[in-house]
Amino acid sequence: MQQRSLGSTGLQVSRVGLGTMTWGRDTDEHEARDQLIAFAEAGGTLVDTAAGYTDGDSERLIGTLIGDVVSRDEIVLATKAGVSRRSGERVADTSRGSLLPTLDASLRRLGVDHVDLWQVHVWSDRTPLEETLTALDIAVSSGRASYVGISNYNGWQTAQAATWQRAVPGRATLASTQVEYSLLNRAVEREVLPASAALGLGVLPWSPLGRGVLTGKYRSGTPSDSRGASQVFAGFVGAYLDDASARVVEAVVRAADGLGWTPLEVAxxxxxxxxxxxxxxxxxxxxxxxxxxxxxxxxxxxxELVAALDDVSATARGGA
Structure with missing residues (x-):
């Protein structure tokens, strides 16, 4: 698998990253092991997790596999902080007092002394941006993170955060932003992608398969073994099971048929x-x-197929 520079940094990551949001809950240790082996054997390096994934169990599971399935220096380890669940409710806290202890807890669960990429999981109006970004500076200067980034920021938030970090020498410049981006959700093309390009941030799309809908598996209903049928993800997937999405999916399926590819590969x-x-x-x-x-x-x-897919998905959830 080819490697790419993450934004304007020297960090090299694989062309596809491995997401682990369900590890420790829907994905057990045996399946996780098999996935990591397959990923590493294909040349994949970027493994992405978060402190808030399955209440830390995703990180714990990855920690058991580092040194067993893969060595630490074979992977680019990325995690996030800023989202947790208290009393069963999703809570966003991007204060310095929360972020840094969360990073320390992530390192303990992962069994490592540093992560390659540490990301602020969400924007929060409750904490001044400069305080949030100070936590990133401390993470890098203390050696707990090699690079830092953001996640789920809109265009002006991305530009403000990246500009703040570039304003004074010695601050940890942002390497990346992680955002939802697929043929079913092109909203980031309006502001996030231009801001990222102007300020040197690499873009890491999550749900690039439109929450699984672009694989075509939901064309005739919801398979009983799919995430769309699970109590946890039914609403998440169901948001894309509408007529507008169906037209995009059919275009992807036709393109795949013509190329002899799968819809997943096209998307x-x-x-x-x-x-x-x-x-x-x-x-x-x-x-x-x-x-x-x-x-x-x-x-x-x-x-010509890129143009056709661009056209059919042009207005997909905020697309240009």
Whole structure:
């Protein structure tokens, strides 16, 4: 698998990242092991998790696999802080007093002395931005993180954060932003992608397969073994099971039929090769599904199909 520079930094990451949001809950230790083996064997390096994923169990599970399945220096380890669940409710806290202890807890669960990329998981109006960003400076200066980034920031938030970090020498410049981006959600093209390009941030799309809908698996209903049928993800997936999304899915299926590809390959290659994108983050339910996302280096969508997909998805949830 090819490697790419993360934004304007020297950090090299694989062209596709491995997402672990369900590890420790829907994805057990045996499946996680198989996925990480398949990912590493394909040349994948970027492994993305978060303190808030499965209440820290995703990080714990990854920690058990480092040194067993892969060595520490074989992967680019990325995690996030700023989201937790208290009393079962999702809470965003990006204060310095919360972020730094969360990072320390992540390092303990992962069993490492530093992460390669530490990201603020969400924007919060409750904390001054400069306080949040100070936590990133401390993380880098203390050696707990090699690079830092943001996640789920809109355009002006991205520009403000990146500009603040560049304003004074010695601050930890932002390496990346992680945002939802797919043929079913192109909202980031309006402001986030231009801001990221102007300020040197690599873009890491999450849900590049439109929450699984772009694989075509939901065309005739919701499979009983799919995430769309689970209590946890039914609403998350269901948001894209509308008529507008269905038209995009049918266009992807037709393109796949014409190329002899799978719909997954068409959707993933489309977002992988968008301007500014460094590496889409793919989370799979099974190792077999994951393998379908890993051997794509030699695949390039013909220009006429890119244009057709751009056209049919142009207004997809805020697209340009």
């Amino acid at each position: 993933l290659v489309w977002v992988r090769d968008r301007p500014g994108v460094t590496a889409p983050i793919v989370g799979a339910r099974t190792t077999q599904q994951l393998r379908g996302s890993l051997d794509l280096d030699d695949k390039v969508l013909p220009a």
